[in-house]
Amino acid sequence: MGKVRPTGRWVRAVTDAGTVVDSKHAKLFWAPGTHGPVYAFPKGDVRTDLLDADAVSEAAGLDDHVVVRWDAVDHWYEEEEEVFVGARDPFWRVDAIRSSRKVRVEVSGRVVAETEHPVVVFEGSLQDRYYIPPADVDFSVLTPTATRTGCPYKGFASYWSFTGGDGTEPPDLAWAYTEPMASVAAIKDHVSFYGPAVAVYVDGEQVPA
Structure with missing residues (x-):
């Protein structure tokens, strides 16, 4: 299992089909062998029915959480600010x-x-x-x-x-x-x-x- 850190940020993801992620319980997840984090969400916070099957994967070792591929979504938001490219590492200044x-x-x-x-x-x-x-x-x-x-x-x-x-x-x-x-x-x-x-x-x- 990789490193996990809770984040208090309200994270949302939007496509043409609507809001596909809406989570106030996201975690930052560092998969083994990677440098930067991705968001991992409780499964109930993700509209998998509005996403392609290959856009969602299990967060290895993190029960009941999934990862949504960044480029499968049109817009990502933390609170009311749009964020780009990927999740930001809180330890990287x-x-x-x-x-x-x-x-x-x-x-x-x-x-x-x-x-x-x-x-x-x-x-x-x-x-x-x-x-x-x-x-x-x-x-x-x-x-x-x-x-x-x-x-x-x-x-x-x-x-x-x-x-x-x-x-x-x-x-x-x-x-x-x-x-x-x-x-x-x-x-x-x-x-x-x-x-x-x-x-x-x-x-x-x-x-x-």
Whole structure:
């Protein structure tokens, strides 16, 4: 049996057919071998008759509880707030903090961003990320792509590829959240960079990109 933690959050899930989950007794359930939790619900809180058979599974080792596949539902809510991508781990902290550090970002040796007003995102055990105000980013060498990714803690990100080099740079090495979650609102429209072609310098010292 995996780890289980009760949650006081009122959790609902909605499809075109109506409300398929309505639970004030949900649990956060970490299945063995997984990192993040999923919601497990008492069977009586789930309208299995409105869901496909493969959308619902037993919560292994948790009697009378089931798990509803996240993408089988159109909208999920905690209380009156819509939540995205997946259940959030209460032990995983994400802080977006404004800073006055001097940050410079180079891609293939070319400076693409330089600021003294970054927002630093400290997220669990992940590498610290520096988000640059858009006014301090050289968008003349960045081209938007169709890539989109989602994060349950930050929201949905849009991406750019670098077009100021010889074309060997990996795609999608810059991203931003145009509508971030309220808890990280400070990163709105700020741009961060990642990848082997990227070099990030903070107060003159190179840090992992």
